[in-house]
Amino acid sequence: MSHNHDEAGLLAQVRTDLLIDGEWRPATGGGTFDVADPATGAAFTAVADATAEDGAAALDAAVRAQAAWGSTAPRERGEILRKAYDRMIERADDFALLMTIEMGKPLAEARGEVLYAAEFLRWFSEEAVRIDGRYTVAPDGKNRLLVHRRPVGPCLFITPWNFPLAMATRKVAPAVAAGCTMVMKPPALTPLSTLFFAQLMEECGLPAGVLNVVPTTSAGKVTGPLIADPRLRKLSFTGSTEVGRRLLRDAADQVLRTSMELGGNAPLLVFEDADLDLAVEGALAAKLRNMGQACTAANRMIVHESVAVEFSERLAKRMDALSTGRGTEAGTDIGPLIDEPSRAKVHELVTDAVDRGARALTGGELVDGPGHYYRPTVLVDVPAGSRILAEEVFGPVAPIVTFSTEDEAVALANDTEYGLAAYVFTRDGARGLRLAETIESGMLGLNLGIISNAAAPFGGIKQSGMGREGGAEGIEEYLDVRYLAIADPFAS
Template identity: 60%
Template sequence: MPTHPVIDSVPKQLRIGEGWEAAASGRTLAVDNPATGTVLCEVADAGPEDAARALAAAREAQQGWARTAPRARGEILRRAHEIILERAEDLALLMTLEMGKPLAEARGEVAYAAEFFRWFSEEAVRIDGGFATSPDGRNRHLVLRQPVGPCLLITPWNFPLAMGTRKIGPAVAAGCTMILKPAPQTPLSTLALTAILAEAGLPPGVLNTLTTSDAAAVVEPLLRGGGIRKLSFTGSTQVGRILLTQCADTVVRTSLELGGNAPFIVFDDADLDAAVDGLMVAKMRNMGEACTAANRVYVHAGVAEDFAARLTARMAALTVGDGTAPGTDVGPLIDAAGRDKVERLVRDAVGRGAKVLTGGEVPEGPGTFYPPTVLAQVPRDAELTGTEIFGPVAALFTFEDEDDVVRIANDTEWGLVSYVFTRDLDRALRVGERLETGMVGLNTGLVSNPAAPFGGVKQSGLGREGGRVGIDEFLEYKYLAIPYSS
C-alpha cells in the first residue's frame, strides 16, 4: 500500500469522547484513490457498539457544552477557521487523493469550508430571544432559544470538507454535541477536520466521529433509540426518505439536503458567452458530481445551435486526468458505480435519438474517468431528464415559449436549484418567482455561499443550511410564562 505524508498525518481511528479509538470489532475500511484504483490507507470501521459509545459521550457532554458561553463557542470555530486556512494545501491534496477533484477545485472547497466556521463563529453570539407583555397585561412572556441536543450529522463524499463545516459550524455555535458520520469513500477529510477542531479547543465528547462501511447498522439504532434529537443529512433523496421514516419513531428533528434535477434556462436575449461561462460552473463543478449541477439545459431554439457550438468548444478543450497533476480540469468520478451510471444514461439518450457533440466514450486505462460530454437534440423521454446525472454530461434541449419551459422545468419531484439567463430584468424576476426551487441563479452558475440559506423544496429536502437561518435548525424555542401584578 503506497504511503503519502499528508495521509500519514491524518488519524485513522474513531473519535469518541476524548480519544481516538479502534473499532470495537477491529475491522477497518479501505480508502481508494479513484484516479488510480489503488488503496490509500485503511481507517477504523465502526459498528453499532461504537455508535452507542459515541452517543453516550455526546449525551454526557451536552449539558456542560450548552452552558458554555457563546463567545467561547465562537472563538473555537474562529481558531478552527484559521487552522484550516493555514493547512489549505495539505487539506486540498488530501481531498483530491480520496475523491478525485482537481487541486484547484479542492483549494476552492477548503476556502469555502473554512468560511462556514467564520460565519457561524459570528452567529454564535447573536442567538436571541424575546420578552413581551401579554395582551391582557397579566403575564410576561420570556422566550429563550436553547440547543436542540445531541445531533447526528451525515455528510456526503462529493464535498467532504465543506459539508462537514456546514453542519458542524451551526451545531457548535448553538451549543449542540454531535456524532458525525462521513461517507465511506471520503473519511480522511472528515478525520482531519475532527483533529483540527480538537486542536482548536473543542471539548471532549462534543464532536464524535464514526467512519463506517455499514451506515444502516450505525445510523438506524441511533435514530430509533431516542438519544439523538436532531438529524442533519446531505445525500440522495432515496436515502433521505429512509432516514425520515426512522426519525419518525422518536420524532427526531430533521433537516435534509437531498437530490436535485436543476434546470438551466437560456433565453434568446441572453449573453451567450456569460451563459456558457455559467453553465461550465453549474455543470462541471466537481466533475458534475453535485446536487446543484445543471441536469437539464433548456436553450431557446433561436440561439440553440450557436450556444451548443460555444459550449462544445469549451467542453472539448478540458483536460481529463489525475487531479494532482498540473493542468488537470476534470478528475475521475468517485467510483465505478458512478461512472457506470453516467455511461448508462448517455447510452440511453443516444439510443433515443440524442446527438453526441463531444465525449461520450469511456477512456481506457486505470481510474474511473468519464470525458466531458455534450448531448444535443435530447428527447424529453430520455432517462437522464428524470435522474441526477452526477457526471460531466451537458444534456441540451430546446424550447420556444416561456410558459412551456417553466412548466417543463417544474415537472420534477425535485426542487433544489434552477438557473436562468436573460437580459430582461422583468423576465428574470418573473421566471425566478415561478420556478419551484429553493434557490435560483439569475445570470450566474454559482449559488452556494455560506452567508445565504442553502436548501430546496419538494423532494429536494427540508430546512436550510448557511445564512442567518442556518443556526435555527439546531435551536429550540422555550417560552416561560411569568404572572405579573403591577
C-alpha cells in the first residue's frame, strides 16, 4: 500500500464537523476552511468554520452538562481517561501520520508526541481519585475547619498548532479528571489532531456536552463572546505572549480563572567543564524539536569562550548532516515550517543578525519549494542587539554567544522578558543547583535537552505566563478551594 493510500484511508476516518453537545454538525451557514500540507502548501481537506452562534451553542452545551459531570464519581472520570490512554496508544500510528500530514513534523517525532500526549491521559486518570481536602481544629481549639475542592466549571481552551495533540490532552485530561466541561477552539492550521482526539474521547464514553470542539478562522468572533459570558469560569490558552496579554485583558472583566502558557526565549548554557558530546546532543534536541517551532526550544546558545569554537563547529557539522523533506518520507530529520509567513520571519531574523556581523557556519538560507523548508542554521559572532537574541525564533536556527564567568552567563540568560525553559550543561553539581535558583525560568534542564514530562509542572514565569500544566499541580488549575466552618462540636 502506498503512503497516499494510507493517508486517504486515514483522512476518511477523521470527522471535520463541529462537535457540539455530542453531535457532529456543520457550521451555522455551512462555512468551511481549508487545511494545507506544509510540505507542499496544497490544501487536502476542509473543516467546518464555526461562527459566533456555534460558539454560543458549544458553551450552552458545556453549561448544561456541568452539574451532572461535576458530580460524576472520580473513579468513573479516571476510567474514561485511562481507556482513552489505552486507545490512543493502540492507534498511535494513525495519530502520528495525521499530525505529520497537517503539521509537517517527521513521523518518528510525531510518534513521540503521541506517546507524550497519551501520557497526560494516563497521569490525570490517576490524579482524578487523588483530589483531597483537609479537616482541622481551629487554632483556638473551638471550631472545626473543613477544606474541600470543587470543579471550577465550564472552561474555554485555545490551543496552538505546533503540538496539536499534546496541547489538547494537556488541557482536556486535567479538566476531565477534575469534573469540568469544556469548549475547545483548536488551531486553524492544524485542527485535525484535536478533532480525531475528540472522536476518541467520545468512543471512550465521555458524555455529550462535556467536550465541545469549534474549529474556526474567526477566533476573536467565536471566543470573544464566550470570554465575556459570566457562565464561563476558566480560560486556558497556549500561544504567543502578545495574544495572551490581550486575552488576559478580556478575561479581567469576568475575573476569569486563567492559565497562560506563552512565548519563550530559552537560553542553553554550556560551561567550560561540560561533557561536549552531551551538550551537542542536548542542544540538537532542545533546538530542533518540531523544527525549532516550540516555546521550549533553545533560542540562544550561551557558551563558555574556552569551548565555544569546538561546540559551534560540532553543532554545525551535526546540523549540516540533517536531511530536510516531507515528514512521511523515510530518513527525513527536519520537516517544513508551518507556513510561509513563519518561514519568512525566521529568515528575517537570520538576515538581521548577519547584516550586523554574525557568521553562518551552516545554513542561513531558504530551501527551494514546494513546501516551507528552512536549512538548519548555526550563527556565531552574533552581536548584542541582534533581534534574534530578543525575539522567539520559531525555526531551526541556533545563534551562539560567548561568556567568561558564571555571573555573566546568568545575566545573559536572564536578559529577556520571557522565563519558560532553560538548559544548562555542566559537570559541577553545586553549580547546577545554584543556576536552578538564579536563572529566571519555570523549568530548567540540567544536562538534558528535553524536559517536558506529564508528571512535572510545565509552565513559565515573567512574560512566559502563569499556571502549570501536568504534575500534581496541573489539576489544581481546574479546582476551586472551598472552606466550611463548623461550630465547635463540644460546645454545650
